[in-house]
Amino acid sequence: MAVDLGPFSLYIHIPYCAVKCPYCDFNVRVARTIPEPEYSGALIKELGYYAETDGWRGRELKSLFFGGGTPSLFSPESIAGIINRAARLFPFVPDIEITLEANPENRAHFKGYRDAGVNRLSLGAQTFQPELLRYLGRVHSPDDTRIALQTTQKSFDNFSLDLIYAIPGESLADLQADLAEALEFSPPHLSAYSLTIEEKTEFAYRLRTGKMTLAPEAEEIAMAETIERTLASAGLDRYEISNYARPGRQSTHNSAYWEGGDYLGIGAGAHSYLRLDEEQVFGRRWREEKNPLRYMDRVAGKGTAAMELENLDAAKAAGEFMFMGLRTMRGVSTGDFSRRFGREVSEVYPKIGAWVEAGLMEAENGRLRLGRRGLMVADEIFLAFV
Ligand SMILES: C[S@@+](CC[C@H](N)C(=O)[O-])C[C@H]1O[C@@H](n2cnc3c(N)ncnc32)[C@H](O)[C@@H]1O
Numbered sequence: 001m002a003v004d005l006g007p008f009s010l011y012i013h014i015p016y017c018a019v020k021c022p023y024c025d026f027n028v029r030v031a032r033t034i035p036e037p038e039y040s041g042a043l044i045k046e047l048g049y050y051a052e053t054d055g056w057r058g059r060e061l062k063s064l065f066f067g068g069g070t071p072s073l074f075s076p077e078s079i080a081g082i083i084n085r086a087a088r089l090f091p092f093v094p095d096i097e098i099t100l101e102a103n104p105e106n107r108a109h110f111k112g113y114r115d116a117g118v119n120r121l122s123l124g125a126q127t128f129q130p131e132l133l134r135y136l137g138r139v140h141s142p143d144d145t146r147i148a149l150q151t152t153q154k155s156f157d158n159f160s161l162d163l164i165y166a167i168p169g170e171s172l173a174d175l176q177a178d179l180a181e182a183l184e185f186s187p188p189h190l191s192a193y194s195l196t197i198e199e200k201t202e203f204a205y206r207l208r209t210g211k212m213t214l215a216p217e218a219e220e221i222a223m224a225e226t227i228e229r230t231l232a233s234a235g236l237d238r239y240e241i242s243n244y245a246r247p248g249r250q251s252t253h254n255s256a257y258w259e260g261g262d263y264l265g266i267g268a269g270a271h272s273y274l275r276l277d278e279e280q281v282f283g284r285r286w287r288e289e290k291n292p293l294r295y296m297d298r299v300a301g302k303g304t305a306a307m308e309l310e311n312l313d314a315a316k317a318a319g320e321f322m323f324m325g326l327r328t329m330r331g332v333s334t335g336d337f338s339r340r341f342g343r344e345v346s347e348v349y350p351k352i353g354a355w356v357e358a359g360l361m362e363a364e365n366g367r368l369r370l371g372r373r374g375l376m377v378a379d380e381i382f383l384a385f386v
Helices: 036-051 076-089 104-116 130-135 142-155 172-184 202-208 217-233 252-258 292-302 314-325 334-341 351-357 372-376 378-383
Strands: 008-014 061-068 092-102 120-126 159-165 189-194 237-240 243-245 263-266 271-278 281-288 306-312 361-364 367-370
Touching: 008 252, 036 076, 036 263, 036 292, 061 076, 061 252, 076 092, 076 104, 092 104, 092 252, 104 120, 104 142, 120 142, 142 159, 159 172, 159 217, 172 217, 189 217, 217 237, 217 243, 252 314, 263 281, 281 314, 306 314, 314 334, 351 361, 372 378
Parallel strands: 008 061, 008 263, 061 092, 092 120, 120 159, 159 189
Antiparallel strands: 189 243, 237 243, 263 271, 271 281, 281 306, 361 367
16 A cells, blocks of 8 residues: 555653652653753754655644653743744644643643643543552642643643553542542543553562552453443543543544554654555654753754664564554454555464454454453453564
């Protein structure tokens, strides 16, 4: 299939945080003074570099996502400067989605972000239970989240909130209280992540040294089912393993990842993916220098901090297409797969037949998706594709 150079998605990483959460393994830095003007300047310079680079030059932008770290530490003026620069370099589609990840304690900035052009706020609520918030090492209180949500509602008709569940010590009643409280704010979108213990985090250390015990798997599954049921009855449908939305409010930006679209990531440690249609090369991915100071140095010298470039052959690109697409409830189109890779999906992955037989996967109307039982063991199934 010829790769179309239609609208693409832009991810901008702001790595700074006020504190490091004990569960987090994202590329973050806790700096006493944040070099906000210098870092914003580097992002703006790098945007200029990609506006002149094959694959991205002249293309329209369909989504822009400020992720972190904590983007809401940056002033609305800095965010406006970056958005304005992006708009001059890449034409925005009329309904472009511009999201910013925000922490509740930074609510004083929210209205300014709306004025800067952000049209979707994603709020890191995590939980409304004070003792669970403390366990997660968060600096905000449940009241901060409530006020932040009211502030969000005043400026944004499109917003999302993040919850984490299966936190050690969390009961089903705690989760139900979190869902009820979140729903009081009628969010158009909600992400509910089960607590993942990532290597080299404080939580991984606590688990290894017996200072922490995880919820039994059956409890986690019961929680996931409660989330799906409760949110569905409030009009928020599950459309990806951890994501729920009202009709038409699915995230354009994250959907680009799951649907195998092109995305450009700039900022320390950001990842990019560009589909290609060259002989034996089906896609290219790379990431940026992770250290923010070195990131800025590299951009100052070379215009970009891209490194670790990898060309994907058919097997790798097809695997990525499958496991990203299977994260969504719609699943993957088998027709798109064969047009892109020139072979039938069942031929490339013969195990699929057995998974369908076993009820882990469903094949219907030219699409393949995980069934209810498949979703519970999704990570094991994904291993077959990587
Ligand atoms: C990159 S974080 C940054 C957002 C924002 N700074 C905050 O902390 O709320 C994005 C989201 O990932 C989720 N997250 C990060 N690490 C996680 C983990 N180990 N397990 C589950 N969810 C996690 C949290 O819900 C968080 O809101």
